[in-house]
Amino acid sequence: MRKVAIVGIGHSKFGRRTDVDIAELAFESIKGAMQDAKVEKKQIESITLGSAGGWYEESLPAVVVNEYAGFHNVPTMRVEAACASGSAAVRNAYLTVASGESEIAMAVGLEKMTEVDTLTSVELMGRAGSYLWEFENYGMTFPAYYALYAVAHMNRFGTTQEDLARIAVKAHHYGAMNPLAQFQKEITVEKAMGSQMVSWPLKLYDACPITDGSATVILASEDTARKLTDTPIWIKGMGVSSDSANLSKRDDYVGLGATVDAARKAYAASKLTPQDFDVATCHDCFTIAELMAYEDLGFCAKGDGAKMVRNGETEIGGRIPVNVDGGLKAKGHPVGATGVSMMVEVSKQLRGEAGSRQVPLKKGNGLVHNVGGTGHYCYVTVLSRSG
Amino acid sequence: MSAEPPTLHSRRTLNLTFNLPITKTHEFWDGLKEGKFFTTRCKDCGQLSFPPQADCPNCTGSDVEWVDMGTEAELVTFTYVVVTPTSFVENDPYIVAIGRLSNGLKILAWVEGSEVEKLKPGVKLKLEARKTSGGSPYYVFVVAA
Numbered sequence: 001m002r003k004v005a006i007v008g009i010g011h012s013k014f015g016r017r018t019d020v021d022i023a024e025l026a027f028e029s030i031k032g033a034m035q036d037a038k039v040e041k042k043q044i045e046s047i048t049l050g051s052a053g054g055w056y057e058e059s060l061p062a063v064v065v066n067e068y069a070g071f072h073n074v075p076t077m078r079v080e081a082a083c084a085s086g087s088a089a090v091r092n093a094y095l096t097v098a099s100g101e102s103e104i105a106m107a108v109g110l111e112k113m114t115e116v117d118t119l120t121s122v123e124l125m126g127r128a129g130s131y132l133w134e135f136e137n138y139g140m141t142f143p144a145y146y147a148l149y150a151v152a153h154m155n156r157f158g159t160t161q162e163d164l165a166r167i168a169v170k171a172h173h174y175g176a177m178n179p180l181a182q183f184q185k186e187i188t189v190e191k192a193m194g195s196q197m198v199s200w201p202l203k204l205y206d207a208c209p210i211t212d213g214s215a216t217v218i219l220a221s222e223d224t225a226r227k228l229t230d231t232p233i234w235i236k237g238m239g240v241s242s243d244s245a246n247l248s249k250r251d252d253y254v255g256l257g258a259t260v261d262a263a264r265k266a267y268a269a270s271k272l273t274p275q276d277f278d279v280a281t282c283h284d285c286f287t288i289a290e291l292m293a294y295e296d297l298g299f300c301a302k303g304d305g306a307k308m309v310r311n312g313e314t315e316i317g318g319r320i321p322v323n324v325d326g327g328l329k330a331k332g333h334p335v336g337a338t339g340v341s342m343m344v345e346v347s348k349q350l351r352g353e354a355g356s357r358q359v360p361l362k363k364g365n366g367l368v369h370n371v372g373g374t375g376h377y378c379y380v381t382v383l384s385r386s387g
Numbered sequence: 388m389s390a391e392p393p394t395l396h397s398r399r400t401l402n403l404t405f406n407l408p409i410t411k412t413h414e415f416w417d418g419l420k421e422g423k424f425f426t427t428r429c430k431d432c433g434q435l436s437f438p439p440q441a442d443c444p445n446c447t448g449s450d451v452e453w454v455d456m457g458t459e460a461e462l463v464t465f466t467y468v469v470v471t472p473t474s475f476v477e478n479d480p481y482i483v484a485i486g487r488l489s490n491g492l493k494i495l496a497w498v499e500g501s502e503v504e505k506l507k508p509g510v511k512l513k514l515e516a517r518k519t520s521g522g523s524p525y526y527v528f529v530v531a532a
Binding site: 018019057117119120122123126130132133134135136137138139140141143144147148149150151152155196197198199200201202246247248249253 | 391392394397407437438463464465466467468469470471472473474475476478481483485493494495496497503507508525526
């Protein structure tokens with residue numbers, strides 16, 4: 001397998017984007033990534049679109065996007081791994097380059113979730129599990145699935161609703177510094193704690209919003225990457241795993257087994273440890289998800305996630321800054337775009353281009369943790385300044 | 388933000404309902420109508436499964452038998468769903484729990500007739516069969532007496 005680097009990044013404004021259709025929205029990040037990489041259409045040999053879909057009108061989003069952007073006769077597909085569809089798209093692009101099939105490949109993450117009403121979006125996400133046994137009679141929702149984990153974690157380790165609120169406050173703090181974020185305003189612990197109950201004990205401010213957005217990365221082989229840019233960001237390893245559709249089949253509810261397994265594989269592939277990272281994006285679809293990720297990725301021991309929050313260890317200046325782009329919570333979570341957006345953010349950080357949100361670079365490594373569903377899929381990607 | 392940008396409201400609507408095949412697992416739903424809880428056990432390797440399935444996920448054997456799985460359970464975790472999906476908007480908020488049966492299998496269902504404040508992991512639960520007003524069988528947990 002050949003070395004592969006990210007040579008171009010593009011990112012749309014996230015939010016309620018009723019001003020654009022799916023193709024126009026995707027084009028914003030595609031154009032940005034092509035300009036960043038300084039490549040032309042004819043150089044892109046493969047396009048993979050990550051999009052869960054269902055909330056917008058098109059059934060074949062990949063070809064709709066490609067037509068709008070003027071790509072013809074290009075190998076393409078749309079991939080689905082729920083909220084990790086973006087990472088799945090990057091993985092496919094990565095494999096086409098690593099295998100030698102393509103010199104340059106593009107991965108686009110896209111979701112347009114506000115073309116249907118909010119409760120229909122809630123319904124579509126609630127069906128993301130095992131329909132007959134979880135939804136048909138019991139109306140599970142995405143917050144409800146994660147609430148099952150929150151209750152178990154709080155009961156086992158004494159994690160509190162205030163600990164979770166502090167994660168939301170951190171997300172909004174950095175979101176306020178990110179011009180592409182859906183929410184760019186600070187909140188307080190009191191505001192988070194006083195927000196509407198969604199699925200006990202998770203409240204509105206424990207949950208990511210419903211978001212439209214796109215993000216794109218362009219990948220290249222080592223030879224091509226070195227010709228295109230002085231700051232290639234190398235994909236040092238990807239760990240991928242999965243877990244049962246039915247949550248009732250999980251062994252425990254205080255962490256995500258798919259994260260533990262994907263992280264183990266990513267660390268092995270990159271020959272790095274959890275102590276070797278300057279920055280991480282963790283999949284914070286809910287505050288409890290970010291807290292469990294600290295533990296499952298090995299940033300702390302199981303049960304110690306709340307201590308990291310209380311000690312500010314995941315803020316800029318702390319031991320391992322997490323989600324300093326605002327995370328899914330404040331930046332927004334356009335399902336299929338999120339994994340690619342995480343790659344864009346960590347690439348920016350490792351290039352030293354994150355402005356007021358820049359983390360100190362000591363080791364030159366960043367980690368992308370992207371979960372699909374409620375730990376149904378997990379992708380952990382290790383990015384690095386050194387090849 | 389100022390006024391919403393202009394959009395076209397699609398003229399075509401799509402209402403999806405599905406016919407869910409239960410030929411290979413009808414024993415579960417038949418039993419439920421009688422207030423009984425059956426699931427599958429692999430005759431080759433002994434693997435118990437819930438949800439019931441005709442093919443063994445452990446040894447890939449397809450010779451399974453139906454066994455009574457009892458109704459006594461212990462609460463593992465739960466939540467109280469306040470914001471419900473669009474197809475549940477007629478329902479009052481509901482409590483959903485995962486309970487562990489004495490044989491080790493776990494099941495997700497509503498907890499009827501209780502309150503969030505009274506529940507915590509370890510509480511004893513009992514499975515009970517129910518029918519919808521349309522006659523469709525389903526099941527719930529109640530807190531054991």
